[in-house]
Amino acid sequence: MWFYVFVSPWLVGFLVFLLGPMIASLYLSLTEWDTFTAPTWVGLQNYVTLLRDDPVFWKALWNTFYYAAISVPLGLALGLWLANLLNKQVRGQRAFRTLIYLPTLVPLVATAMIFKMVLAPSGPLNQLLGFVGISGPAWLLDSDWVKPALIVLSVWGAGGATVLLLAAMRGIPRELYEAAEVDGAGPIRQFWSITVPQLTPIIFFNLVMGLIGAFQIFSQVYILTKPVGGPNNSSQMMVPLLFNEAFSFYHMGYASAISWLLFAVILVFTLLAFRTTRKWVFYETEVG
Amino acid sequence: MAIGSTHVTRRGFLGFTAAAAGVITLTACGADSDTGSKGSGGPLVMTVWGGEPDRKAYQQRIDLLVKKYPDLSVKLQLIPSDGYAQKVQTMIAGGSGPDIMEVAENVNVYSSKNQLLPLDELATKAGLDLEKRFGSIGKLYSYQDKVYAIPDRSGAMIVYYDKAAFEKAGLGTPGPDWDWAKIQGAFQQLTVPGKTWGYAGAGWWAQWWSFVYQNGGTIIDPSSGKPTVTSDPVVEALQWAGDLTFKSKVVPTKEQYADMGADIGGDQAFAGGKVAVNTTGFWAISGLKDSKVDWDIAPLWRGKDQAVTAFGSGLSISRTSKNPEGAFKAIEFLTSAEAQKVIIDTGQDVPANIEVQKSDAFLKPSWMTKPVDMTAFAKSSEFVYRAPFIPEWNEMQKAFDDGLADFWLGKQDAKSALTAIQSQLETIVKPAG
Numbered sequence: 001m002w003f004y005v006f007v008s009p010w011l012v013g014f015l016v017f018l019l020g021p022m023i024a025s026l027y028l029s030l031t032e033w034d035t036f037t038a039p040t041w042v043g044l045q046n047y048v049t050l051l052r053d054d055p056v057f058w059k060a061l062w063n064t065f066y067y068a069a070i071s072v073p074l075g076l077a078l079g080l081w082l083a084n085l086l087n088k089q090v091r092g093q094r095a096f097r098t099l100i101y102l103p104t105l106v107p108l109v110a111t112a113m114i115f116k117m118v119l120a121p122s123g124p125l126n127q128l129l130g131f132v133g134i135s136g137p138a139w140l141l142d143s144d145w146v147k148p149a150l151i152v153l154s155v156w157g158a159g160g161a162t163v164l165l166l167a168a169m170r171g172i173p174r175e176l177y178e179a180a181e182v183d184g185a186g187p188i189r190q191f192w193s194i195t196v197p198q199l200t201p202i203i204f205f206n207l208v209m210g211l212i213g214a215f216q217i218f219s220q221v222y223i224l225t226k227p228v229g230g231p232n233n234s235s236q237m238m239v240p241l242l243f244n245e246a247f248s249f250y251h252m253g254y255a256s257a258i259s260w261l262l263f264a265v266i267l268v269f270t271l272l273a274f275r276t277t278r279k280w281v282f283y284e285t286e287v288g
Numbered sequence: 289m290a291i292g293s294t295h296v297t298r299r300g301f302l303g304f305t306a307a308a309a310g311v312i313t314l315t316a317c318g319a320d321s322d323t324g325s326k327g328s329g330g331p332l333v334m335t336v337w338g339g340e341p342d343r344k345a346y347q348q349r350i351d352l353l354v355k356k357y358p359d360l361s362v363k364l365q366l367i368p369s370d371g372y373a374q375k376v377q378t379m380i381a382g383g384s385g386p387d388i389m390e391v392a393e394n395v396n397v398y399s400s401k402n403q404l405l406p407l408d409e410l411a412t413k414a415g416l417d418l419e420k421r422f423g424s425i426g427k428l429y430s431y432q433d434k435v436y437a438i439p440d441r442s443g444a445m446i447v448y449y450d451k452a453a454f455e456k457a458g459l460g461t462p463g464p465d466w467d468w469a470k471i472q473g474a475f476q477q478l479t480v481p482g483k484t485w486g487y488a489g490a491g492w493w494a495q496w497w498s499f500v501y502q503n504g505g506t507i508i509d510p511s512s513g514k515p516t517v518t519s520d521p522v523v524e525a526l527q528w529a530g531d532l533t534f535k536s537k538v539v540p541t542k543e544q545y546a547d548m549g550a551d552i553g554g555d556q557a558f559a560g561g562k563v564a565v566n567t568t569g570f571w572a573i574s575g576l577k578d579s580k581v582d583w584d585i586a587p588l589w590r591g592k593d594q595a596v597t598a599f600g601s602g603l604s605i606s607r608t609s610k611n612p613e614g615a616f617k618a619i620e621f622l623t624s625a626e627a628q629k630v631i632i633d634t635g636q637d638v639p640a641n642i643e644v645q646k647s648d649a650f651l652k653p654s655w656m657t658k659p660v661d662m663t664a665f666a667k668s669s670e671f672v673y674r675a676p677f678i679p680e681w682n683e684m685q686k687a688f689d690d691g692l693a694d695f696w697l698g699k700q701d702a703k704s705a706l707t708a709i710q711s712q713l714e715t716i717v718k719p720a721g
Contacts, residue, residue, distance in 0.1 A: 035381045036401040116551075121543040141542050141697065227686065231693030247374045248682045250397065 029256035046257035068214035071154040079161030104159040112223035143234035168202040331361040334388040337372035345636035387609040399436040400679035406434040410616040437602030443638030444668030452582040464587040475538035478564040486538035488554030488566040490529040494597040499525040501673040502591030508676035515713035527702035534698040594671035
């Protein structure tokens with residue numbers, strides 16, 4: 001009895017704010033609904049149109065894949081590298097740690113506004129590139145470079161992963177390194193044979209979170225690109241597309257269908273990630 | 289396992305939730321529709337978009353209204369322009385839509401979905417002659433021969449020009465009798481490569497559509513309701529607008545604009561003396577009050593014909609209003625000469641009421657610091673073209689934004705860009721029938 005009382009806030013929240021809307025959106029995805037008049041049942045028509053006749057959907061899907069496929073591994077590699085650096089005993093170690101994590105604390109909207117200036121055709125980034133003799137692209141204005149620009153922005157937040165990796169790194173037993181040293185392993189060999197395997201659970205955690213986050217990219221696109229997803233949909237992603245369909249074009253049913261397809265995509269990738277864990281993620285408890 | 293599989297399932301669900309947040313919000317709102325308590329005795333809710341100056345102007349007019357009709361009370365809801373459509377959409381879907389609602393080009397998004405009250409009957413009953421009060425734009429906000437909004441603010445796009453620069457170059461005063469060749473010649477004379485430019489550009493629909501209609505083209509054929517953007521006059525007009533940037537280089541490129549600073553557009557560039565001519569609406573005046581540029585305004589130049597885009601907004605009554613008679617009484621007063629005078633006195637916009645447009649209050653506004661040819665607005669209103677306010681307005685604009693992105697970067701010609709847009713528009717626009 002008390003169990004249900006205590007669990008009820010969560011239960012009610014789940015039913016009202018999660019399960020209910022999910023069922024509703026599943027129903028809506030099978031209808032055509034302009035949000036004003038009653039929905040009309042269209043069966044699977046929305047899904048058929050999306051998958052067969054909507055070039056923008058495929059473009060957005062491809063863009064989202066592109067973004068996730070580069071930004072997630074890049075963020076992980078960078079996080080790992082930074083964590084490793086921060087783990088060294090150097091002067092000002094604490095200050096460096098703070099500096100690396102600081103960008104993660106800046107609200108995304110503020111960061112995006114700053115990047116709008118940084119990424120201007122003659123902005124600081126291109127000036128920097130100019131010093132080394134590269135004439136930088138027009139980033140956000142160029143359909144070939146707007147996605148890399150968004151990836152650059154995503155790397156800005158690598159500090160979040162860094163902190164988790166660093167914490168895990170500190171938890172690796174010193175004996176392992178000492179033993180390796182006695183056996184004659186150099187620092188590089190130690191990094192690959194001890195640090196990385198010991199960190200795999202955290203890397204895996206960051207991978208899954210990163211994937212989910214990357215597939216749901218919205219604010220950056222919404223703030224940085226004008227029109228949203230431009231130029232010519234070359235930075236259109238799944239969630240901004242969904243938002244447009246629902247709130248600019250009044251195709252709520254269609255937008256719901258997109259959200260379910262996005263759900264399916266994320267589910268598949270997360271499951272794939274879990275499937276591969278056996279091959280590379282190392283859990284100490286399993287060795288026993 | 290440190291991270292269990294139960295964990296990921298929940299994450300997955302959460303992931304989906306964020307994606308469908310919008311849907312959720314709406315469904316949650318939809319659940320309590322019809323329970324919104326808004327008896328006919330309560331205040332009328334009026335939604336408008338804009339910033340603080342707009343709030344001031346609207347509130348002053350409402351105060352006048354209440355003074356005249358003490359039985360009416362109006363609650364003003366100002367919504368930032370960016371989120372206006374979404375906010376109103378949510379309000380309506382949630383069963384608590386506004387009584388009086390400001391609408392503009394997207395009026396038929398609502399009227400076609402049966403969200404607005406046709407106003408013809410109410411107007412007749414109130415003895416309001418739309419054409420007498422508002423001139424050619426009286427029935428601008430119509431759908432299938434019914435009027436859905438009463439014009440409230442209105443004003444053609446006008447030419448802002450750097451008077452000193454024009455005089456120095458011996459170019460005289462630009463006016464509605466200048467043709468494309470003549471104005472282009474002026475742009476060229478006023479351009480100093482890499483430093484200042486003759487014209488701010490025509491990348492906005494309101495600008496290049498004006499040239500399309502000047503050239504005898506149409507975006508949507510008024511009789512068949514079909515898109516017609518691949519016709520020669522349209523292609524030619526757009527190509528002309530694009531060539532100003534990439535051939536004669538009298539308009540800054542997007543890169544050059546981006547380098548002037550974040551979010552700098554034609555209005556700011558003109559105020560900063562970077563471009564000699566800018567075409568936009570009344571609102572740019574307020575940004576020019578402190579400008580060092582010696583500027584004036586004029587009606588838009590001409591092509592084969594005269595044509596210019598008009599901006600503005602109208603007031604409509606939502607279908608769910610509990611007190612449509614009261615709402616119409618309010619609109620009738622708000623668009624009368626007495627209340628419309630406030631629009632110009634506060635420097636907010638051009639009032640739609642013709643009587644006010646011709647009055648001294650408008651021609652010599654008290655706040656204006658220098659003599660400006662305010663007759664440009666009345667003159668322009670004679671050749672405003674009828675823009676296609678179709679129900680799919682937002683999607684049409686998106687199609688143009690997307691399809692012309694490469695064109696405005698100089699990577700594509702007008703013909704091929706418009707051909708792609710035409711086929712997209714054909715799937716979007718459903719001919720009225």
